[in-house]
Amino acid sequence: xxxxxxxxxxxxxxxxxxxxxxxxxxxxxxxxxxxxxxxxxxxxxxxxxxxxxxxxxxxxxxxxxxxxxxxxxxxxxxxxxxxxxxxxxxxxxxxxxxxxxxxxxxxxxxxxxxxxxxxxxxxxxxxxxxxxxxxxxxxxxxxxxxxxxxxxxxxxxxxxxxxxxxxxxxxxxxxxxxxxxxxxxxxxxxxxxxxxxxxxxxxxxxxxxxxxxxxxxxxxxxxxxxxxxxxxxxxxxxxxxxxxxxxxxxxxxxxxxxxxxxxxxxxxxxxxxxxxxxxxxxxxxxxxxxxxxxxxxxxxxxxxxxxxxxxxxxxxxxxxxxxxxxxxxxxxxxxxxxxxxxxxxxxxxxxxxxxxxxxxxxxxxxxxxxxxxxxxxxxxxxxx
Numbered sequence: 001x002x003x004x005x006x007x008x009x010x011x012x013x014x015x016x017x018x019x020x021x022x023x024x025x026x027x028x029x030x031x032x033x034x035x036x037x038x039x040x041x042x043x044x045x046x047x048x049x050x051x052x053x054x055x056x057x058x059x060x061x062x063x064x065x066x067x068x069x070x071x072x073x074x075x076x077x078x079x080x081x082x083x084x085x086x087x088x089x090x091x092x093x094x095x096x097x098x099x100x101x102x103x104x105x106x107x108x109x110x111x112x113x114x115x116x117x118x119x120x121x122x123x124x125x126x127x128x129x130x131x132x133x134x135x136x137x138x139x140x141x142x143x144x145x146x147x148x149x150x151x152x153x154x155x156x157x158x159x160x161x162x163x164x165x166x167x168x169x170x171x172x173x174x175x176x177x178x179x180x181x182x183x184x185x186x187x188x189x190x191x192x193x194x195x196x197x198x199x200x201x202x203x204x205x206x207x208x209x210x211x212x213x214x215x216x217x218x219x220x221x222x223x224x225x226x227x228x229x230x231x232x233x234x235x236x237x238x239x240x241x242x243x244x245x246x247x248x249x250x251x252x253x254x255x256x257x258x259x260x261x262x263x264x265x266x267x268x269x270x271x272x273x274x275x276x277x278x279x280x281x282x283x284x285x286x287x288x289x290x291x292x293x294x295x296x297x298x299x300x301x302x303x304x305x306x307x308x309x310x311x312x313x314x315x316x317x318x319x320x321x322x323x324x325x326x327x328x329x330x331x332x333x334x335x336x337x338x339x340x341x342x343x344x345x346x347x348x349x350x351x352x353x354x355x356x357x358x359x360x361x362x363x364x365x366x367x368x369x370x371x372x373x374x375x376x377x378x379x380x381x382x383x384x
Contacts, residue, residue: 004298005030007065009052011038013344013353014071014274014290017282019044021290027298032061039344040071055079062088069251069297070273073100074153091199091250091297092272099247100272103180104151113246115239116266118258119183122151126169132181147182148172160216185266187258191225192277193240196252196292196302203244204292204305205237206285211256211277217353218276220371221314223284223307226364229263236265243270252293254278276316276356281305283340283358284312309360311367315375317355319348322380325355332357332374339374 003026008015011033019029019040032048033041041047050057052075059082062068067089080094099106107120119136123129133143148169150159162184163169172179190211197203207224225233240255254275256268278289287295287303295302317325325348332339336359343355355378359370376382 003027004066005064006294006297007032007062007068008040008044008071009058009061009068009075010071011035011040011047012071013039013346015040016043016344017279017342018069018071018274018290018293021288022294025294027294030061030065032058039346042345053079055082058083059086062086067091067297069293070097073097073272077101089297093248093250096248096250097272100270102151103149103269104178106270107180109247110243110267113242115243116264118147118185118266118268121181123148123179123181125173126166129163129169129179129181130166136183145184147184149180149182150175151178151180153177158216185258185268186261187266188261189225189259190268191228191236191257191259191265192221192275193236193255193257194252194275194278194281194289195237195240195244195255196289196296196305197241197244197249198296198302199250199299201245202302203241204302205241206278206281206289206305207307208233208236209277209280215351217316217318217351219316220368221277221280222364222368223280223312223314228259232259232263232265239265239267243267251296252278252289276314276353279342279356280312280314280358282342284308284314284360310362311364312358312360313364313367313371314356314358315371316353317343317357317375317378319346319350319352319354320379320381321350323348325378328378328380332377336370336374339370341374341378 005028007030009032016039029044030046031044048061077094077098080090083090104122110117133146137143145164148161148163161172192211193208194206209221209223210225212220244253252274254271258266274289274293281288286306292302340358346354357374359367361367
């Protein structure tokens with residue numbers, strides 16, 4: 001028997017790191033990438049350059065692949081159904097993936113199966129936004145602020161608006177796509193529960209992590225989430241496993257959560273692919289999210305998700321005004337020989353995710369300091 005070919009749609013850093021996880025297993029990867037310069041296209045041997053939105057391109061790409069998976073959720077749902085009709089295993093399949101593609105569909109399904117979510121509904125125009133806000137008003141207020149999201153296409157803070165008045169609610173409707181309104185949740189912090197599920201139903205859960213955001217972009221992830229009540233951590237893991245089962249997810253599922261002041265959790269977002277909140281697993285878990293995603297889509301037994309160290313911290317490296325990050329390696333590696341640097345092969349642009357670092361150890365304050373120092377030094381915001 002020859003080793004299987006995994007077809008990966010999308011050439012970003014998630015595809016790059018998933019490919020890396022498959023190399024020790026001898027797996028073959030075929031990549032559908034937008035450009036030859038994309039992160040994964042630089043390292044995968046078999047690369048097809050094409051538009052994932054074109055069905056003929058997808059069909060040509062899928063020939064010779066044993067399974068198709070993704071590093072983003074943007075492939076049109078009807079195209080995925082066509083691939084399945086052609087006999088190509090698509091994992092996760094369109095019936096699952098649509099819940100990560102369409103926030104309106106996701107909210108409707110999660111509510112139907114009893115998963116706690118923020119108050120929400122689809123809104124038609126600014127006046128409808130004002131009506132939605134008023135429905136949640138207390139103490140004689142107008143119910144603002146609220147959160148508005150385009151139902152498709154948003155990520156890393158894009159396609160999301162913090163709306164303080166009806167006058168602020170004009171912009172989200174200019175694109176002519178459905179808009180989801182959500183209450184602004186009073187939360188203590190953001191958490192993430194990462195799980196992986198196989199076609200035959202085996203599933204594993206990673207420790208629940210704290211995800212710290214800056215300007216709508218993930219900045220730091222702490223594993224496990226410090227000070228999280230054990231019962232609430234177990235509830236979050238069970239919730240993520242139930243969502244994966246109910247939605248028929250195959251592969252990695254990230255469930256982003258709000259922890260409220262009164263000790264509840266609410267689901268914020270879903271991602272059905274390896275996720276930024278799971279990057280710590282590359283160096284901090286026995287089996288990384290990338291390795292388990294590959295195992296799951298091939299229906300191989302899943303690996304142990306337990307952590308290797310008491311604490312692991314992931315800090316994203318964002319582009320700044322200091323383009324020569326390689327020159328910073330000397331300082332970072334000499335200062336911290338245990339530091340793990342993961343770069344994505346991207347051009348450095350201000351605010352762009354170009355890599356991440358992982359640190360681990362027994363003292364959380366020390367581990368946090370090491371990660372943030374390295375990320376800051378690579379970006380150029382720390383110079384000593």
